Amino acid sequence: MKKILVSTALLAGVLSYAGGFRVSLQGVKQLAMAHTSAHAEDASVAFFNPAGMSFIPSKLSVVAGGFGASNKVTFQNLNTLQSTATDNPLGTPFYAAITYKPIEKLSVGLSVTTPFGSTIQWPENWEGKEMVQKLELKSFYFQPMVSVKLADWVSFGASYIYARGIVDWDKAVTQFGGQVNIKDKKASGHGYGFGFYFRPDPKLDVSIAYRSPVDMKAKNGVATFQFPSQSIYSQLKLNGAGQDGFSATLPLVEEYTIGLTYKVTPKWLVSADFNYHGWERYSKLVLDFENAPIGNSPSDPTVLISPKNFKNSKTFRLGTQYAFTNMIYGRLGAYYDESPYSNENFIPETPSFDTYVITGGVGFKLKQFGIDIAGGYALPQSRNVNNSALGFYGQAKAQAFYFGLGLSYNPF
Numbered sequence: 001m002k003k004i005l006v007s008t009a010l011l012a013g014v015l016s017y018a019g020g021f022r023v024s025l026q027g028v029k030q031l032a033m034a035h036t037s038a039h040a041e042d043a044s045v046a047f048f049n050p051a052g053m054s055f056i057p058s059k060l061s062v063v064a065g066g067f068g069a070s071n072k073v074t075f076q077n078l079n080t081l082q083s084t085a086t087d088n089p090l091g092t093p094f095y096a097a098i099t100y101k102p103i104e105k106l107s108v109g110l111s112v113t114t115p116f117g118s119t120i121q122w123p124e125n126w127e128g129k130e131m132v133q134k135l136e137l138k139s140f141y142f143q144p145m146v147s148v149k150l151a152d153w154v155s156f157g158a159s160y161i162y163a164r165g166i167v168d169w170d171k172a173v174t175q176f177g178g179q180v181n182i183k184d185k186k187a188s189g190h191g192y193g194f195g196f197y198f199r200p201d202p203k204l205d206v207s208i209a210y211r212s213p214v215d216m217k218a219k220n221g222v223a224t225f226q227f228p229s230q231s232i233y234s235q236l237k238l239n240g241a242g243q244d245g246f247s248a249t250l251p252l253v254e255e256y257t258i259g260l261t262y263k264v265t266p267k268w269l270v271s272a273d274f275n276y277h278g279w280e281r282y283s284k285l286v287l288d289f290e291n292a293p294i295g296n297s298p299s300d301p302t303v304l305i306s307p308k309n310f311k312n313s314k315t316f317r318l319g320t321q322y323a324f325t326n327m328i329y330g331r332l333g334a335y336y337d338e339s340p341y342s343n344e345n346f347i348p349e350t351p352s353f354d355t356y357v358i359t360g361g362v363g364f365k366l367k368q369f370g371i372d373i374a375g376g377y378a379l380p381q382s383r384n385v386n387n388s389a390l391g392f393y394g395q396a397k398a399q400a401f402y403f404g405l406g407l408s409y410n411p412f
Contacts, residue, residue, distance in 0.1 A: 063408045
């Protein structure tokens with residue numbers, strides 16, 4: 001039981017950093033068109049492909065925006081037919097970016113985003129309370145970048161990624177009549193990205209980008225236990241506050257993206273993207289505790305190895321924009337996002353589904369300023385959960401929607 005307790009807790013931690021799935025909320029304009037990437041109109045392209053900065057028409061470009069993300073997950077035990085639903089608060093991811101051309105063929109920029117982060121909250125006494133009651137996560141990506149225009153029709157760009165992550169997780173320990181809180185506020189990691197951006201014809205933009213894996217180093221994690229009996233604390237070799245520290249390397253996945261935008265007419269454009277996510281990096285997670293002998297390694301009882309069976313996944317996106325006037329733009333899109341794990345590996349800490357998403361929005365240009373509004377409605381496909389490792393069986397369903405407001409400033 002002790003091994004299951006802590007492996008589940010830390011599994012929740014690593015998945016929280018990765019999101020269990022890629023949260024596509026890094027640009028309001030992009031979301032309205034299915035979160036497609038080949039749009040070099042302002043600094044919002046920076047997160048998707050740093051090479052796109054070279055094709056931004058303005059010498060200086062500043063963008064910022066935020067989202068509201070609402071989701072609800074329902075689990076039904078098919079034996080008892082009892083249903084349990086989450087009561088998740090509204091998520092508020094944001095993004096900001098600035099780009100500047102100091103000379104004609106050189107662009108520099110900075111992108112700040114929250115690509116992974118959400119809160120899932122189940123009832124305290126639900127049947128899966130020993131797996132999770134509440135899991136709150138936040139992540140921040142800081143990406144300085146540079147782009148060089150190699151020719152009038154092609155550019156190359158690269159970025160450095162500094163990532164910070166926070167996880168705060170609660171669960172019940174019914175065997176001992178207590179609870180545990182898993183918290184890490186200082187996990188960090190480093191990575192990089194690069195890409196090429198092509199405009200071989202004024203009607204066609206092509207974006208090819210790669211974002212590297214990021215190994216999040218959790219060096220100061222703290223597990224805080226609360227038990228009614230003092231003997232349990234000494235048995236687990238916890239300190240006087242009922243705590244033990246841990247360290248781990250939490251891998252985040254790499255991402256490949258190919259996108260294109262074609263201007264069918266001067267007023268109408270169509271965009272498409274293909275994303276490939278390297279989730280197979282989650283083959284296992286190794287956790288090293290300071291004192292607690294709760295591991296499963298034959299050579300070190302404080303080392304816990306948690307096997308995982310994630311698979312690489314794909315996302316297909318299609319979006320469009322139509323200019324009603326020089327000031328008003330309408331946008332629509334749809335995409336399909338694969339879950340990175342099977343029904344046999346489903347976990348309630350970060351539930352993931354094969355999902356269809358419909359998006360739309362409008363944009364307004366007021367000389368140097370732009371205002372964009374977008375929304376998305378997700379249609380996750382229900383899952384017949386069969387996780388024998390956690391003893392978790394039943395049917396899981398979900399629903400989600402997103403809305404966002406973005407601002408842009410392109411003075412010259």
